Amino acid sequence: MVENIIEVERLSKSFNISSKDPGLRGTLKHFFNRETKSVKVIKNINFQIKEGEIIGFLGANGAGKTTILKMLCGLIVPSEGSISVSGCLPYRRREGFLKNITLIMGQKQQLIWDLPPIESFYLNASIYDIDKFEAKRRIKKLSDMLEIEDELYIPVRKLSLGQRMKSELLAALIHKPKILFLDEPTLGLDINAQRNLREFLKAYNNENNATICLTSHYMKDITSLCKRVICVHNGSISYDGKLEKLLKKLSPVKEVLIVCSSEKDANKLDNSGFKVKSKVKNEITLKIENRNVSSSLRTILNNYDIEDLFINEPPIDEIIEKILVKKKYTF
Numbered sequence: 001m002v003e004n005i006i007e008v009e010r011l012s013k014s015f016n017i018s019s020k021d022p023g024l025r026g027t028l029k030h031f032f033n034r035e036t037k038s039v040k041v042i043k044n045i046n047f048q049i050k051e052g053e054i055i056g057f058l059g060a061n062g063a064g065k066t067t068i069l070k071m072l073c074g075l076i077v078p079s080e081g082s083i084s085v086s087g088c089l090p091y092r093r094r095e096g097f098l099k100n101i102t103l104i105m106g107q108k109q110q111l112i113w114d115l116p117p118i119e120s121f122y123l124n125a126s127i128y129d130i131d132k133f134e135a136k137r138r139i140k141k142l143s144d145m146l147e148i149e150d151e152l153y154i155p156v157r158k159l160s161l162g163q164r165m166k167s168e169l170l171a172a173l174i175h176k177p178k179i180l181f182l183d184e185p186t187l188g189l190d191i192n193a194q195r196n197l198r199e200f201l202k203a204y205n206n207e208n209n210a211t212i213c214l215t216s217h218y219m220k221d222i223t224s225l226c227k228r229v230i231c232v233h234n235g236s237i238s239y240d241g242k243l244e245k246l247l248k249k250l251s252p253v254k255e256v257l258i259v260c261s262s263e264k265d266a267n268k269l270d271n272s273g274f275k276v277k278s279k280v281k282n283e284i285t286l287k288i289e290n291r292n293v294s295s296s297l298r299t300i301l302n303n304y305d306i307e308d309l310f311i312n313e314p315p316i317d318e319i320i321e322k323i324l325v326k327k328k329y330t331f
Contacts, residue, residue, distance in 0.1 A: 005179065005211050006049035006072065011081035013042040013067055013235075041067055043235040044081070051178075054205055054212040056226035056243070064235040065215045066105075069181045072213065073103045086179060099128060102177040106187030109164070110171055111156045117167040118152040121174055128175040135174065142170045146200055162193030169197070173204065180204075180212045186221055198224045254293055255312040256286045261305040269304055282307075 017039050020030040042064050049055055057065040070076040071083060074090030074097070083090055088097040111120045118139070125135030143149045146166045151159055159167065165185070173180075182201075186194040198221060204210055216222055222229065222243065229246060231239040239246055260266040260282045269286075270279055274296070277285040288296045293311070300306065 003051060004048040005051040005086055006047075006213075007082075007084040008045060008047050008072075009082050011042060011045050011068075011071065011083060012040060012079050013071060013076065014038045014040045014079045040079075041235050042071070042078075045232075045235075045237045047230055047237065047240055049211060049213070051211055052205070052209040053228065054201075054214065054225050056222040056229040057213065057215045057232060058222065058229050059232035063232040065232050066183050067235075068232065069103070069183055069213060069215065073101055073181050074098075075103070099175055100177055101179045101181065102172040102175070103181045104169060104172050104183065104185050106165070106184035109168060111164065111167055113157050114155055116153045116155055117148075117159075117171070120156075120167075120171050121152075124171050124174050130175065138174055138176070139170070142173060145203060146170055147196065162189050162196075165189055165193065165197065166200075169200070176208065178208065178210055180210055182212060182214045182216075184216055185214070186216060186218050194218060194220065201225060248290060251290075253287045253289050256288055256293070256297070257310040257312060258284050258286065258300065258304075258306060259308040260284065261307050265305050269300070274300075 015038070016036045018030070018034050018036040020026050045068070057068065059065050067076065071078055072085055072090060074085075074093045077091040086097065086100050088094060088100075090097065110124075111117055112123075121139050122132070122135060125132070125138075130138070139152070143152060146169065148163060148166045148170070151163045151167065156164060156167065169185070180201075185201075186197055189197065201212060202225065205212055212225070214221065214225060226243055228241065229239070229243045230237055231246070255277060258266075258269065260269060263282045266279060266282045266284045269284055270276055275287045277287050279285070286296075297309070300309075
């Protein structure tokens, strides 16, 4: 039985925020009599993650996804509740815990700007007490997987964004962490670089049974890597389960394009009581609820002269977009 590697119970986080009126008067008032208020950004959340799972965190900007990742890796101390990551309390930042995790943020960098990536790799290897021979072996293996062998000796400032991101990933994985926290790892990358990065993460997960917690606004990242997603809305979890089930709930209808033998048949079908989206000559598009697709198609095939039909799934991007807008869905 696969054990939970991450356990979160009744987790909350509040921040004290001060506000200031504009102008000199507001500045003086703020300086001598600062008013603060406590804002709860994470609200009593619970979830468990098993070893080897790849979990996608979905939500609008400001929903609390990054705050959750920062608490899981120990950068932020929770206000309430408990967290266990690989049997450790993250915010204590013990050596054994830190050697077991890594955090990659698409908008942050750890590579030294004016030096080639290889210098940063060996520096990281030294920090994690990895001897030079083993470090060289790991760098060779990871650079082969990421296809950046030729870029290892070029100054970071001269690398493209995709090459830098791959180098950042290598630097973060040189100590072979078992838990990866990835916050927008494909941010700003082109389509090919995104695809290559996703393929690498799949391979790393399969080879090392690594657990990956991922946030991304690129839906291809989520659909390619994650079977399970956690939806965050205003600091609360609105859904935790299979991505496939979520897509069905958010898109309860299918569009069925039917090519009739004649325009007369299309007109007849148009007046049959089905919900029609569009009709052009002998082609008609119907919107049918998922649970009624089989029975509806059986009725249509038995009663109308049909040449062809196509069942169109709505684009996943459009479905997930419903979550990314600041609206709460109850599942």
